Amino acid sequence: MSGPDAQARAEHVARAAYGKLVAMLSSRSGDIIAAEDALADAFVAALKTWPERGIPDKPEAWLLTVAKNRRTDQARRDARLVITDKANDMADAHAIEPEDAQLDERLKLLFVCAHPAIDEGIRTPMMLQTVLGLEAEQIAKAFLVSPKAMAQRLVRAKKKIKSAGIPFVIPEPEAYQDRMSAVLEAVYGAFAVDWLEGDGDLSHEAYFLANILAELAPDNPEALGLTALIGFIEARRGARIENGVLVPVPEQNVGLWDSQLIEHSVSILTQASLRRAPKSMPGRFQLEAAIQSVHAARSVTGQTDWRALSQLYLGLVRAYPSIGSAVSRAAVVAEDAGPAEGLKMLEVIDYDGLENYQPFHAVRAHCLGALGRIADAAEAYATAISLCTDRPSQRWLEKKVGDLRKKMS
Amino acid sequence: MRYTFLLYSDASMAAHMTEEDWAESKKVFGEYIGALQEAGVFIDTDWLHPAETATTITLAGGEKRVQDGPFAETKETLGGFFAINVENLDEALAWAEKCPAVHYGKVEIRASAMDSV
Numbered sequence: 382m383s384g385p386d387a388q389a390r391a392e393h394v395a396r397a398a399y400g401k402l403v404a405m406l407s408s409r410s411g412d413i414i415a416a417e418d419a420l421a422d423a424f425v426a427a428l429k430t431w432p433e434r435g436i437p438d439k440p441e442a443w444l445l446t447v448a449k450n451r452r453t454d455q456a457r458r459d460a461r462l463v464i465t466d467k468a469n470d471m472a473d474a475h476a477i478e479p480e481d482a483q484l485d486e487r488l489k490l491l492f493v494c495a496h497p498a499i500d501e502g503i504r505t506p507m508m509l510q511t512v513l514g515l516e517a518e519q520i521a522k523a524f525l526v527s528p529k530a531m532a533q534r535l536v537r538a539k540k541k542i543k544s545a546g547i548p549f550v551i552p553e554p555e556a557y558q559d560r561m562s563a564v565l566e567a568v569y570g571a572f573a574v575d576w577l578e579g580d581g582d583l584s585h586e587a588y589f590l591a592n593i594l595a596e597l598a599p600d601n602p603e604a605l606g607l608t609a610l611i612g613f614i615e616a617r618r619g620a621r622i623e624n625g626v627l628v629p630v631p632e633q634n635v636g637l638w639d640s641q642l643i644e645h646s647v648s649i650l651t652q653a654s655l656r657r658a659p660k661s662m663p664g665r666f667q668l669e670a671a672i673q674s675v676h677a678a679r680s681v682t683g684q685t686d687w688r689a690l691s692q693l694y695l696g697l698v699r700a701y702p703s704i705g706s707a708v709s710r711a712a713v714v715a716e717d718a719g720p721a722e723g724l725k726m727l728e729v730i731d732y733d734g735l736e737n738y739q740p741f742h743a744v745r746a747h748c749l750g751a752l753g754r755i756a757d758a759a760e761a762y763a764t765a766i767s768l769c770t771d772r773p774s775q776r777w778l779e780k781k782v783g784d785l786r787k788k789m790s
Numbered sequence: 791m792r793y794t795f796l797l798y799s800d801a802s803m804a805a806h807m808t809e810e811d812w813a814e815s816k817k818v819f820g821e822y823i824g825a826l827q828e829a830g831v832f833i834d835t836d837w838l839h840p841a842e843t844a845t846t847i848t849l850a851g852g853e854k855r856v857q858d859g860p861f862a863e864t865k866e867t868l869g870g871f872f873a874i875n876v877e878n879l880d881e882a883l884a885w886a887e888k889c890p891a892v893h894y895g896k897v898e899i900r901a902s903a904m905d906s907v
Binding site: 498 | 791793877878879880881882883899901903
C-alpha cells in the first residue's frame with residue numbers, strides 16, 4: 382500500500398486511535414497539550430514515511446513510539462521540564478500495551494475531564510476532543526459557540542489539569558457517580574456526531590465505551606440506559622439510509638434491523654429499571670432508550686405504538702426539557718393525535734435558536750403538508766433544507782418536497 | 791506536589807466570638823495541624839491578623855507606594871494558610887475538606903508552580 386492509500390490509512394488510524402494514544406501519552410505526565418502536540422508530530426511523520434516504506438504491521442504502536450520519542454526529545458530540549466517517566470518510556474517503547482491497559486488509560490482520561498475542579502461547561506467538550514478525537518470546530522458547532530472561544534476554553538482546562546495536579550486515576554465508586562453523567566453525555570455526543578455522516582468508527586467506539594462504563598458502574602442505571610439507547614439505534618444501522626437518502630425509523634425495513642442487538646438492548650434496559658431506586662424517575666438515557674424500544678417493537682408487532690411514544694416523550698420533556706425532545710414530541714403527537722395537534726404543539730415551543738433548528742421546520746412542513754397547506758409546507762421544507770448539514774437528511778427532505786409536488790398536480 | 795490552602799472568611803464574624811469560641815477554634819485547628827503532621831504532609835501554616843491591619847507596598851509603575859489596608863477591599867479576606875505536600879489534587883481536596891475553615895469560610899487550593907518552572 383502506498384501513495385493515497387497509505388495516506389487514507391494513516392488518516393483512518395489517526396481518527397480511530399486518537400483518544401487511546403492521547404490517553405496513553407498523557408496519563409503519566411498529566412500534560413494533555415504536550416501529548417497532543419507529540420501525536421500531531423507522529424501523524425506528520427506517518428504521512429511522510431508510510432507512503433514510501435509501507436504501513437507498519439502495528440500502526441498504532443508505531444505512532445505511539447514516534448510520539449513518545451518526540452515528547453522525550455522535546456522535554457530534553459526544554460530544560461525547564463524534568464522527565465520523570467523516562468524509564469517507563471523505554472520499557473514500553475517497543476510494543477503497545479495490551480488492550481485493557483489502553484482502555485484503562487482512556488477511562489482515566491474521561492474521568493479526569495469530568496473532575497469537579499474542571500468548569501462544568503467544558504467537561505463534555507474536552508472529553509469529545511481528547512478521548513474521542515473530535516475536532517474543536519465540530520465541537521464548537523455542536524455547542525453553539527465560536528471555534529476560537531471553544532479552542533481557548535479547551536486549552537485553559539487542559540493547562541489546569543496539569544498545573545493543579547488532577548490525578549489520572551479511575552476514582553472510587555462514590556466519587557465517580559458524580560462524574561458519570563458528564564462522561565455518559567460525551568459518549569452519547571460522540572455517537573450522535575458520527576451516526577449520520579461519519580464512517581462508523583466513532584459510533585462503534587462510543588458503543589464500546591458505553592458498554593465498558595456499564596460494566597464499571599453496574600449500579601448506575603443511566604450507564605445501562607445509555608448502552609441500551611445506543612444499542613437500539615445501532616441495530617438500525619443497515620436500514621437508516623437507502624441509496625444515500627435518510628429513511629425515518631417508522632418507515633425503515635425491519636428486515637434490515639439487527640434483531641439480536643435489539644433483544645440484547647431490551648434486556649439491558651430491563652436491568653436498568655431493576656437497578657433504579659423504587660419509585661424513582663428513570664433518567665434521560667433510560668427514557669430515550671424506552672422510546673427507541675417502542676420503535677424496535679415494530680419488528681414484532683408490525684406497527685408503531687404512537688400513543689406509547691407520545692406518553693414517553695411527555696415524560697422526557699417534563700423531566701429533561703430540550704429543544705430536541707420538544708420537537709420530537711410534536712412529531713409524535715402529529716402521528717398519534719393528528720397533524721393539527723402536532724402543529725399546535727410546535728407553536729408553543731419556546732427555545733432560543735428554534736428558528737435555526739432544522740427538525741422544527743421539517744416537522745412543521747410535514748404537519749402543514751398533511752393538512753393540505755401545500756404552499757406553506759413547501760416553504761417550511763425549503764427552510765429545513767437550507768438549515769440541513771448532512772447529505773442523507775437533505776436528500777430525504779428533497780424527496781418530501783417531490784412528494785408534495787406530486788400531491789399538488 | 792506542594793499545595794497551599796488559602797483560608798478566606800468574613801472577618802466581621804470574629805467580632806461575635808466569645809472566649810469559649812476562641813478556645814474551641816484553637817483546639818480544632820490544633821487537632822487539624824496534628825492530623826497533617828501525623829500523616830507526614832504538613833509543611834507550614836499561619837494565622838494572620840485581620841486584613842484591615844495590612845500594609846500594602848508596590849513599586850509597579852516605577853514609584854514606591856505604601857498603602858494602609860489590603861490591596862483589595864472584599865468582604866471575605868485572607869485569614870491564614872496551610873502548605874501541605876501530597877500527591878495530587880484529590881488528596882489535597884480531601885485534606886482541605888477536613889480544614890476547620892471550610893465550615894465558616896472558603897478554602898482556595900493552589901498548587902505550587904515551583905516544580906514546573
